Amino acid sequence: MNQKNNVTRRDFVQKATLATGAASLGLTNLMKAHGHGSTFKRPLSIDSFKTTFEREPLIHSYGFKGGYITRLWQVVAQLQDTLGNKTIGLGVHSPLWSDSRVTSAWGESGSNSAMYNLTCRALQMIEGQSFETPIHMVEDILDEVWAYGTKITNNADLRTTFALNALTSIDNSAWMLYAKQNNITSFIDLIPNKYKAAFSHKNTEIASIPSISYSTSVSDIEALKDEGYFFIKIKIGAPGSQQEMLEKDMRRMEQIHNIFGTSAAKTDSGRKIVYYLDANGRYESKDTLKRLLDHCKKIKVLDHIAIVEEPFPESLDVDVSDLGVRIAADESAHTDTDALKRIEMGYTGIALKPMGKTLSMTIKIAKLAHDRNIPCFCTDLTVNPVLVDWNKCIASRLKPFPGQDLGLLETNGGQNYRNWETMIGYHPRGNASWNQVENGAFTLGEDFFKESGGIFLELEHYNSLFKE
Structure with a gap:
């Protein structure tokens, strides 16, 4: 059977970190000129979040990068705005693929836990924030999420892909929320x-x-x-x-x-x-x-x-x-x-x-x-x-x-x-x-x-x- 574990805003006891993370983003000007040529005028607006995951077992160990995995974490991010729009985003975490050194040091479960910790931290950072598009969201938070990852993995040279992999479920949900907020109903119309x-x-x-x-x-x-x-x-x-x-x-x-x-x-x-x-x-x-x-x-x-x-x-x-x-x-x-x-x-x-x-x-x-x-x-x-x-x-x-x-x-x-x-x-x-x-x-x-x-x-x- 699948195993799940839920994390909501109420689970984070140190709420002061939210303000600190948000302040570091420098997002007061929501429509800053990044030059991305976004088609849509409504920015991505995020009010609150929830997250959970399931561990999906594999038929047999899957070998690559000189190592093996036995299960994959299916991470789910739920985002909501102040208008009641609510979306689900999915991601699959693969620490062995994104930075095999973390898996070598922490093991399969430990490295997955570390990556999920980055996901939770990123959700804290975007709560109550607005971004011109999901692309801008990832641009604005990636460096800080990566820096947080270097601390919790004790790896000053953490590969950027480790942080990006941690963001996939959030990014997926953000695109869905952006679509709802702009009445987009086709994939090609999502692309700026x-x-x-x-x-x-x-x-x-x-x-x-x-x-x-x-x-x-x-x-x-x-x-x-x-x-x-x-x-x-x-x-x-x-x-x-x-x-x-x-x-x-x-x-x-x-x-x-x-x-x-x-x-x-x-x-x-x-x-x-x-x-x-x-x-x-x-x-x-x-x-x-x-x-x-x-x-x-x-x-x-x-x-x-x-x-x-x-x-x-x-x-x-x-x-x-x-x-x-x-x-x-x-x-x-x-x-x-x-x-x-x-x-x-x-x-x-x-x-x-x-x-x-x-x-x-x-x-x-x-x-x-x-x-x-x-x-x-x-x-x-x-x-x-x-x-x-x-x-x-x-x-x-x-x-x-x-x-x-x-x-x-x-x-x-x-x-x-x-x-x-x-x-x-x-x-x-x-x-x-x-x-x-x-x-x-x-x-x-x-x-x-x-x-x-x-x-x-x-x-x-x-x-x-x-x-x-």
């Missing part, structure tokens, strides 16, 4: 004018990208092939020393390609098998990655690799333009400023993770990449069915990925959550046709775009968590 060019496409087909982790069994991999998946994400960077990691990754690539790599290396639907390697920063040198790529060439896998994501530690300042494959940034592109640094280092792809870094930050990163003709794709963070459709709204509006005639969306919740079928029932449109995968892809009809994937509908299950 300045950013719309990055979301100007309309993909009616999106590749559904499953994820193969260290612990994914051979039978499960074979099932993915039998189900027609053609764009496959593979977690590389196996646990162990750099040499041990490299040897394990080489063997894993051979094993997977032996399963997927038919004589034509195509699915029954005629699509070429494509691999997307995610190292999560585990390769400590360019030479080690080259050795893996050389091995992939030897076993005739290299031509099937479309993306190598986040191969190196964030601190490694190395030009990647000569590696012969498309190198994409993910967690190192915390913000649009960080994404620009990666582009200047030769990265030619950006993984957008709106439910890992907030929709607000994702919109800014997408614009930066669009302006520089850097392709983007949408990735998952093992989110719940409701958030999959948020991701789908984004993936459907991005320019098709090079070499593909459709959008890309990594989504692996169905592979990993023990209660996935139950969670589908939490989504009012969870069984809609656009959520069915056929030959490795989602087909999006006009009903999907008209309903924006059902993201504006009431979430009865998550609302019920706040009933006393």
